[in-house]
Structure formats: structure tokens, C-alpha cells
Amino acid sequence: MSQKDFQDHQIRDEIKISYKYTMGGQSKFFIDLMNEKKLQGTKCKKCGKIWMPPRINCSDCYENTDWIELPQSGTIRVSTIVWYTTSDFIQNVPYGVAFIQLDDADTALLQGIFSENLVPSKVKKGQRVRAVFKRKEDREGKMTDFFFVPEDEYESWIEKPEYEGGK
Amino acid sequence: MDKTYFELAYDATKLALTDANENGAEITHKDLESTVYGIYNELFERQFMPDIFTNSYIGMNDKPGTRIASGGATGGYTVRIAFSEVASGLSDLCLCIGLEKCNDCYDEQTGTTTPEVLNAIAYSADMTYEYPMGMMAASSYVSMVNAHYDEFGNPSEEQMALVSVKNHGNAMLNPKAQSPMEITVQDVLNSRIICYPFKMLDCCLYSEASAALILANEQKVKELGVENPIWITGVGAANTDCFIGNRESIGRLYSNINAAKMAYKMAGLDYNKIKEQIDVAELHDAFSGQEVISYEELGFVPFGEGGKWIEEGGPMRDGELPCCPCGGLIGCGHAVGATGIMSTGEAALQLRGDAGKHQCTIEKGRAISHSIGGPGAAYAAVIVMANEEGLKKP
DSSP states (O other): OOGGGOOOOOOOOOOOOOOOOOOGGGHHHHHHHHHHOOOEEEEETTTOOEESSOOSEETTTTEEEEEEEOOSEEEEEEEEEESSOOTTTGGGOSEEEEEEEETTOSSOEEEEEOOTTOOGGGGOTTOEEEEEEEOGGGOOSSGGGEEEEEGGGHHHHHTSTTEEEOO | OOOOHHHHHHHHHHHHHHHHHHTTOOOOGGGOOEEEEEOOOHHHHTSSSHHHHHHHHTTOTTSOEEEEOBTBTHHHHHHHHHHHHHHHTSOSEEEEEEEEOOTTOOBTTTTBSHHHHHHHHHTTSOTTTTGGGTOOHHHHHHHHHHHHHHHHOOOOHHHHHHHHHHHHHHGGGOTTOSOOOOOOHHHHHHSOEEETTEEGGGBOOBOOEEEEEEEEOHHHHHHHTOSSOOEEEEEEEEEOOSSGGGSSOTTSOHHHHHHHHHHHHHTTOOTTTHHHHOSEEEOOOSBHHHHHHHHHHTTSSOTTOHHHHHHTTTTSTTSSSOBOTTOHHHHHOBOHHHHHHHHHHHHHHHHHTOOGGGOOOOSSOEEEEEEEESGGGOEEEEEEEEOHHHHHOO
16 A cells, blocks of 8 residues: 555544452551551561562562561662653652662562652662651552651651651 | 554564565565564553454464563563574474554543553553552663662763763664664753653653564575575573562662573673674663663673773774664664564674664674563563674684
8 A cells, every 4th residue: 555545543442441459468468557557578487588568478488478567667779750750640740769678678669759858869779768658547558558758857747637657 | 654563563574574585585474384473562552462463464374373572571582482483493484573552542631642651561560569659661770770870880871871872873874763863962961851860862762663583493594595694593581570679789680681691601602701702782772771781781891881881982883892783772762572673683684784874894793682671671681693604703
């Protein structure tokens, strides 16, 4: 077919699927987060590795793990600040995301990093951070129930009416 | 003009068959015994199992067809599986084809395409822990680059910008490239911030395209009388932990390191001397900083020296080891499933001396292509190729 004969016809369409998605063995993490503001990791019965995000099985030694409540403070391993993003999040820019290693954990968790002064130097490697939670009535048992803030901003964040301090 | 994914695939298949016939093999699509499809994202194609609909359109019914989906590394992985088809003898002649759409995604809210394309990609992040945080391709890749900088003091924003200048510039000589541009480091640094420290010109453009290779085993190459065949001498692939936070070091991409070592070993090459053993490297430069750290992870220069190497001109078209002479993803566009196949095909054209205006000097007769992708660039594949001369040289 020649270029001249080529015509373009477009339609509007959408792919939409609804879920009632089970968190399976990870469910306790989300239930305790929602109800008790706990950050539950898991510890391998054999090698003792502490997983966060939690796994009910240790992928390193093929053993089961035990639940272990982790401290709510940690350290940033790496971060970025997002200024342009996907259609689902573009209303939120700029926002910070960081891989945060909770004290005692052997792995780092990806989480939102909030700051009154969101600049690279405030969210850089080694920055100490602490978890802040949504109010009980707003928590849904999802990762968005909490986020982290630089340790020195913790008091000012938990004074806001929409947020609460952790345990 | 906009085409459907299967129409794009038809065009690429026809081009590959024409090329085969121009190089001595009298074949049609009816002679191809199997197909391996590299197609990343169903949401781009608006079709699950897009391979079977392509299979119908390109006239490959009643033969084996296998689809590969490995994020941005789909193309490299597809070459790997097509290689195993012919190397194992399951097929003597195999079509290795990658294809991808994307421009059909549309964000009604902003009246633009890009945020919805990025959304379709973002579903590749872990949906439970990572997608809800607004993780996307650029913020995922930038994590490794930032951690690499923390660990090795390199690459700087200026060093990353040099990759963009080089690859947009190389694309000026490639008539098939989407994004040829003559720009400066300052232009890159001044372009809009995407996610710190990546600017818009540090990022490749998404694209839609198809690329195809025809793979044959040694016996079939001889039987068909192919002139100047290019041989795949090494394939390597590795998936590192897709959860970046589980990695021992975030600043080293173990998938890259392991895939490269595996491919070089199979080809009889040396990870520590690879820069002296190959003529061209088509790298996966989805983001400029990623190309710099690949110089180190693929063994071209020691860790921490990738930035310095580009400052010295090492990866330029006339440098020590030209990297992405076709323009790479930054210069050509990133049509995900097709990309690694384009890179492999470009390296093969270089080895044949058929790369046109962006032809590099070929002395050793060997080249590599490199693909990475997926959450935290967990997937990596490296392909080593040689021409007839390259097979003989030590």
C-alpha cells in the first residue's frame, strides 16, 4: 500500500480489571500496620536474615521465617526526587522515594520520603529517618499508610492533624 | 504513518528476508522454521498474547512460535532463545523478531501520551510494595546510578550529559534514528528535571518499532551459501534481585556483570581485556548514567573510571571502543521489545561493514550487544558476535 493511500483511524478504549487481591503470607505485615502501626519483618529460622519487605520463606536457605517487629527508625541507602512521572502520580510531583534500611533489618524497603525541604541533600545516603503514619481512620492496610521523614522533622510531622507518630 | 504492531512486524520480517537474499541466501518466509518473539508490554499493544496475532499476520502459521518478555532486556533475551533454537538443532532457520507499540496509550487527563505510556511501564514495578510509592522506570534506574555515585564518585551530571551528546550526535548519521540532535553538555544540563539527577535529555524516548534477525546454524549457513555471515559466539544473561533493597550493593548491577562474564567466557574472551578484544559495543543506554556504569560493569574500565573514560573520548565513534555508534536508545528511540534486536543487528551490520555512514573501523572482527531492563534493571543479556575474521583471531 502506498503512503498516499494510507489512512489512520483511532478509537478510544480502556483496559480495566478489578481485584480483591490477597496478600497471602504477607498479610500480617499489612494487618499489623493498619491496626497497630507496627512494622513487622521476618527472620529466617536458619540463617537469621531479617527481611523487609517480609517473606514467610527465606529465599536464601529455603527455610521458614518468624515474624519480628522492627524499629521504626532507619537509614537511607539511596533516594531520588521525582519531578515528572506516570499519569497515576503526576498530581503528586515533586515527591521523594528512598530505599530505607530499618535498624536491625538486612534489606532495604522502598518508601516515600517526605520533607519540609525536599532537596537532594536532605534525603541523601546515610540520612536518619523515622516512620510517620496516617490516622487510624485513614489507614487501609496498604504501603501508603505510612512514610518516612528526616529524624529532625519527626515532631513537626506528627503534629499535623492527618498524621500520627508510630510506636 | 501509524501502523499496528503486527504491521510493523511484517515490515521488519520483509526487510530481514530481503537482507538475507542480498547476502546469498535464497529464502522466503516459508523457509523459516520457527519464530521467537520479543514483546515486552501487553498494555502497549492493547492485546494479550500479541505474538499469536503477529504469527498469523507474518505468515508463520503451523510452526513453533515462542514469546519472550524480559522488560527492557526483552530483545537480548529473545536473541538468546533464538540462538538456542538453532544451536540445539530444534530449527535450522529461525526468525528472531522484536516489536513494540506505545504511542496508542493516551492520558485523557493531561491530553498527552507520555504519562500514560509511563503508567503502562510502571505496572512492571512490584505492585504490592513499589508501585504505590510512584516508582517508575527513571526513578528505578536512577537509584543504581545515585548509589554508584555514592560508592565510586562517578558519574557526575556532566559525565552523564556527555553520553546524551554522543548518542544524539551519533544518530545524526543513522537514517533510521528517531532522535538525531546536535546538542551540548549545557543543553542536557538545562533540560527539564525528570528525577534527580536525570534530566529529560538523559532519558531515551520511548518508541514503536520492529526489528528482525534471521538466525541459522552452521550447517544451514553453508547449505544456503550465505556470504559474510556474522556468528554469535557468546550469549550471557542474568537476573539479579528485582528488589533493589535486597541487593548487597545498590551501586553495582550484578545482572550486567554476570551476563557479561558469561557471554565473554563462552566466546573465549577475557572480562579484564574485553575493551581490546572487540571493535564495537551497542549498549543499553535507556538513561545516560546507566551507560556510564555499564562501561565499568561490562569490564571496559575499572569501577569508578567510566566517567573519566567518556571525558577522554573512549566510547566516541572514533574512540578506543565506540559505544552505541548507531545512536543507541537515546538516539534511535526505545521500542522496548525491538531494542535489543536492533542493537544486535546494528553490531552485526558493523561487523559486515554495512553500517553506512556510522560505520566504525573493524579490526578485531568482534562486537557485543547489551540489553538490560525490568524493575531495578534486574534483567541483563549480553551477546558476543564475530565475523569470519573475528573467529580466527585470538
